[in-house]
Amino acid sequence: MIEVEHLHKSFQTRSGGLLRGQRRTVEAVRDVSFRIEAGEVVGYLGPNGAGKSTTIKMLTGLLVPTSGRVEVGGLVPWRDRRRHVSRLGAVFGQRTTLWWDLPVRDSLDLLRDVYRVPPARFRENLKAFTELLDLGPFLGTPARSLSLGQRMRADLAAALLHDPELLFLDEPTVGLDVVAKERIRAFVAHVNRERGVTVLLTTHDLTDVERLARRVMIIDHGALLYDGNLPELQARFGSARELVVDFEAPPADPRVPGLVLLSADGPRVTYAFTGAAARPITLVTARAPVRDVTVREPDIEATIRRIYEGNLLGTALS
Numbered sequence: 013m014i015e016v017e018h019l020h021k022s023f024q025t026r027s028g029g030l031l032r033g034q035r036r037t038v039e040a041v042r043d044v045s046f047r048i049e050a051g052e053v054v055g056y057l058g059p060n061g062a063g064k065s066t067t068i069k070m071l072t073g074l075l076v077p078t079s080g081r082v083e084v085g086g087l088v089p090w091r092d093r094r095r096h097v098s099r100l101g102a103v104f105g106q107r108t109t110l111w112w113d114l115p116v117r118d119s120l121d122l123l124r125d126v127y128r129v130p131p132a133r134f135r136e137n138l139k140a141f142t143e144l145l146d147l148g149p150f151l152g153t154p155a156r157s158l159s160l161g162q163r164m165r166a167d168l169a170a171a172l173l174h175d176p177e178l179l180f181l182d183e184p185t186v187g188l189d190v191v192a193k194e195r196i197r198a199f200v201a202h203v204n205r206e207r208g209v210t211v212l213l214t215t216h217d218l219t220d221v222e223r224l225a226r227r228v229m230i231i232d233h234g235a236l237l238y239d240g241n242l243p244e245l246q247a248r249f250g251s252a253r254e255l256v257v258d259f260e261a262p263p264a265d266p267r268v269p270g271l272v273l274l275s276a277d278g279p280r281v282t283y284a285f286t287g288a289a290a291r292p293i294t295l296v297t298a299r300a301p302v303r304d305v306t307v308r309e310p311d312i313e314a315t316i317r318r319i320y321e322g323n324l325l326g327t328a329l330s
């Protein structure tokens with residue numbers, strides 16, 4: 013579906029401040045290559061300024077690469093813009109594609125005309141999306157009066173009315189409460205599953221990724237650092253699992269041979285371990301009477317932070 017080979021994009025900028033006017037080259041994307049198959053949901057992650065938007069803009073045809081190859085469904089995005097755009101949908105969390113002063117329903121009608129959606133198909137899609145996203149209560153409301161969550165739902169419907177094969181989502185849940193976030197995620201999972209829509213998702217909310225994407229690509233300073241699934245990411249870069257043990261009484265010596273002691277606070281002692289939890293639990297319970305044990309998984313957020321920090325320190329990770 014998407015093929016990217018040795019993609020580069022540089023921008024010429026002029027510096028401000030003391031060096032005002034001096035030309036500078038920013039390499040926003042450096043030698044990025046990947047393939048995305050039809051029907052995949054891929055999380056595209058990276059800290060601010062990493063090169064995510066620049067990549068997406070090249071994939072949508074808004075920007076022409078400095079060098080390298082991009083093909084989406086057999087088309088070169090910036091050369092075949094019109095045909096390309098008819099096959100993709102995009103939702104940008106920070107701005108809307110809806111007409112600000114028009115009722116949502118009128119915006120959707122206009123998009124139907126822009127994309128020449130057959131009337132029967134339009135009716136089917138509008139009905140399905142109205143149900144799935146509960147658009148009914150605000151179809152008559154102008155975009156400017158919608159809450160952020162309502163606006164996102166309307167934007168998602170707008171992006172999918174013309175049955176695109178590919179959906180770009182840029183921060184689709186930013187600023188939403190947990191319930192609204194979950195509703196958006198459920199909808200995206202639905203269109204992927206039921207309609208086979210391929211999704212490329214940029215987000216700073218890792219719950220979006222855990223919920224939706226089996227695969228993640230991590231970019232920093234324009235270069236791809238990781239491309240793979242989440243469990244492998246955890247296995248390769250995650251910190252150890254933690255075993256939190258509540259002993260019946262504070263142990264005189266909390267150390268257990270074979271386990272790394274992280275902290276001891278009265279009867280509660282925390283150890284680090286890797287692999288399965290059975291052996292550490294056996295070791296601990298053999299040591300002293302235990303009231304309770306909990307296994308704490310390393311969180312994906314911490315893992316990704318370590319990858320970003322590793323890159324800042326210049327560590328080769330991939």
Ligand SMILES: Nc1ncnc2c1ncn2[C@@H]1O[C@H](COP(=O)(O)OP(=O)(O)OP(=O)(O)O)[C@@H](O)[C@H]1O
Binds near residue numbers: 024038
């Ligand atoms: N039109 C432009 N002119 C000059 N520099 C640019 C331009 N667009 C992007 N850049 C620079 O390219 C780099 C990558 O920016 P990009 O917007 O792709 O990052 P991002 O990963 O999308 O970040 P964010 O998460 O903050 O949106 C940054 O250093 C940015 O300042």
